[in-house]
Amino acid sequence: MSMQIPTLETRRLVLRGPEPEDYPDFKATFTSYRARFMGGPLNAYEAWMLYAAEIGHWQIRGYGMWMIHDKASGDTFGMAGGWKPAKWPEAEIAWVIWPDRGGKGYALEATHAVRGYLYDQLGWETAVSYIDPKNLDSIRLAERLGAAKDHDAATIDGNDAVYRHPAPAEIMGSQLAHGIEMEISHYADPLFKPKGWAID
C-alpha cells in the first residue's frame, strides 16, 4: 500500500500528513480536558491508537486529517481535514487546535484551506461538521466559515449538532470567501485593519 498525502500551504501555515514525530503534541491534547468534545480525554494507549487510526483513515478513505504546522517554526498547532469513520452519516470537515494555540485564527485559516481542497480537488459537493452543542468555540468557527445548523440532517448519535457548510458554488469568489480572507489577513498582520467585519 502506498499513498501520498498532499501538502497544503496557506498564508501562515503548512498542512501535512500526520507524522510519527508529531504524536507527542497530539497526545498532549487528546489526553487533556481539551478533548472533552472529541471523545476524550483519552488515556495514553487510546490516544496512540487514535493517532494511528487518523493515519489509517487516509489510506482507507483517500483523505483525512492534516497536521497544521506553523510555516515559520514548523511547530504544530492542531489538525484539520476530512473525517468519515464507520457509521458517520456524511463526510465531515473537522478541526482541533491545541489548547495553547487558540485565538490566533489558525483553525479558520487551516479549515478554509482544507475545505477548498476537499471541494476543488476531491469534488465534494457538500460537507458537514458534527459539533457538541456545548463546544461554543467550534460552533463559532463553523459560523465564521459560513456553515449553518442543519436541523434535518442525521446526527452521529443525537448528542451532536450538524452544521452544514456552504456548497462549493456558494464560496467561490463570494463575499463569504472575501470575509474569511480578510479575517485571516487581520490575524496574520494585526496592523491590517479591515473596515468592519464581513462576517460577524
Add this chain to the structure above:
Amino acid sequence: MTLIKTPTLETDRLILRGPKASDAEAFMAFYATERSQFTGGPMTPRQAWNFFGTEIGHWAIHGFGMFIVTRKGSDAPLGIVGHWYPWGWPEKEVGWVLFEAASEGQGIAFEAAKACVDHAWRVLKWPTIVSYIAHGNDASVALAKRLGALLDEEAVQPKPETPGYVYRHPRPEGLA
C-alpha cells in the same frame, strides 16, 4: 507524507500482504463476534473501523505491522497476523487472529505466524519476540507452543490490570 509500502510474505499456501480498505468489512465482522473476546473485542462497528485504521497507521508509524492473511490464488482476507507494538507495549509482539472459525484447524495461523516470527528475526532484527495471550485463549496458547514459544512468567505485562500469558519465542540457533 507517504504511507510506507508494506512488504509481502509468501509461505507454501499463503500470501501475507498489507491491510487495505476492502479488508475493513471482514475485520469489523470479526470484532462484532465473541471470537474477538481475547483480542480486545467485541466492539462496535465504529470502534472496530477505527481499530482497523490503527492497524494501517501502525505500519506508517513503525514501518512494520500486521499483515492480512490470504490464500494463494484468492485475495480474500482470512485473518490478520504479524508484528504489533502499540504505545505502552513492553516488548514487540507477534500476534495472530483468524476472522472465522471455518479457517481454523488447517494450520493457517501457524503457517502465517511462523513466517512472521522468522521475518522478525531475520529482517526486522528484533532482539527478542513475545506473544501476549489472554487467559482462556487456549487455541492461541496451543499455537504459541507449537511455534516453540515458552511461557515467560517474569516478563512485564502489557496491561497489568488484566494480566495474561507472555510467551517468548526462542532465538533460532546460528542467527547472526
